[in-house]
Amino acid sequence: MLQNHIDSTLAAGHESRIRAQHLLEKASTILQGDPSRSAEVDYYLQQVRMIVKRVQETVQWSDLYKRRLRTYLLAWLALSFIVIVSRYLYTEALFSFLGRASRQNPDSLLVYNMVTITTAFFFGAFGGGVGALVNLVRYVRQGYGFFDRKYGLRGLILPLIGALCGLVLCAVFGVVYALLGIEPPTSLWFGLIPALLAMVLGASQEYFYGTVAP
Numbered sequence: 001m002l003q004n005h006i007d008s009t010l011a012a013g014h015e016s017r018i019r020a021q022h023l024l025e026k027a028s029t030i031l032q033g034d035p036s037r038s039a040e041v042d043y044y045l046q047q048v049r050m051i052v053k054r055v056q057e058t059v060q061w062s063d064l065y066k067r068r069l070r071t072y073l074l075a076w077l078a079l080s081f082i083v084i085v086s087r088y089l090y091t092e093a094l095f096s097f098l099g100r101a102s103r104q105n106p107d108s109l110l111v112y113n114m115v116t117i118t119t120a121f122f123f124g125a126f127g128g129g130v131g132a133l134v135n136l137v138r139y140v141r142q143g144y145g146f147f148d149r150k151y152g153l154r155g156l157i158l159p160l161i162g163a164l165c166g167l168v169l170c171a172v173f174g175v176v177y178a179l180l181g182i183e184p185p186t187s188l189w190f191g192l193i194p195a196l197l198a199m200v201l202g203a204s205q206e207y208f209y210g211t212v213a214p
Contacts, residue, residue: 019051058146065147066136069155073133076159080126087119112184113174116191120166123195127202128162135206154211162202169194169201 087094092106098114099106132155139147173194177184184190206212 062146062148065149065152066140069147069152070133070136072156073129073136073159076125076129077133080122080129080159083122084119084126087115107185109185112191113170116184116195117167117170119191120170120195120198121163122166124162124164124166124169124198124202125159126162127199128159128205129202131162131203131206132158134203135212138212154209158205159202161205162198165201166195166198169198 094115095106095111098104098111099108102110102114104110136155139151173190174184176182177190182190
């Protein structure tokens with residue numbers, strides 16, 4: 001019975017399984033060698049039951065954290081995708097709306113900067129979400145990795161950090177364009193470059209932090 005619980009609950013190679021298996025084998029050896037030491041055998045079996053129960057509780061919480069984190073990341077990806085696609089499919093309508101809202105000419109630099117900054121923000125968030133989701137899938141494939149609050153917290157902030165990278169890159173490129181006398185509205189690429197860099201940096205965060213799942 002306990003062996004079946006160990007096989008079904010504890011993944012091969014996991015530290016808890018190794019310890020539980022060791023205790024179970026030790027109890028079996030004692031029982032076969034000296035049946036009169038039943039109290040000692042019961043003690044080891046109780047330890048195994050406690051390990052299995054503790055791991056079962058950990059698995060339940062891990063599944064909950066995993067589901068919530070996956071939903072959160074997918075929501076970021078969906079929102080970012082909608083914003084990015086809308087920016088390039090409905091460019092004229094978007095510029096006109098922002099122009100009216102800000103009481104500026106739709107072709108003004110202010111409106112352009114508002115669109116560019118927003119686009120870079122969501123490009124970075126998209127990259128951060130993709131990177132976190134890919135690492136989550138790789139973590140699950142390990143077979144013995146559990147999700148806890150620490151992992152969940154890291155997953156929560158990755159899209160936000162990617163988004164902040166987009167804002168910083170917009171500021172940096174804005175200064176560079178100003179120093180070089182470049183007019184960003186003259187080419188789509190001037191606004192797209194910082195956004196794409198933000199997406200790449202956002203998706204690569206796990207590599208920078210050394211938290212990529214093997």
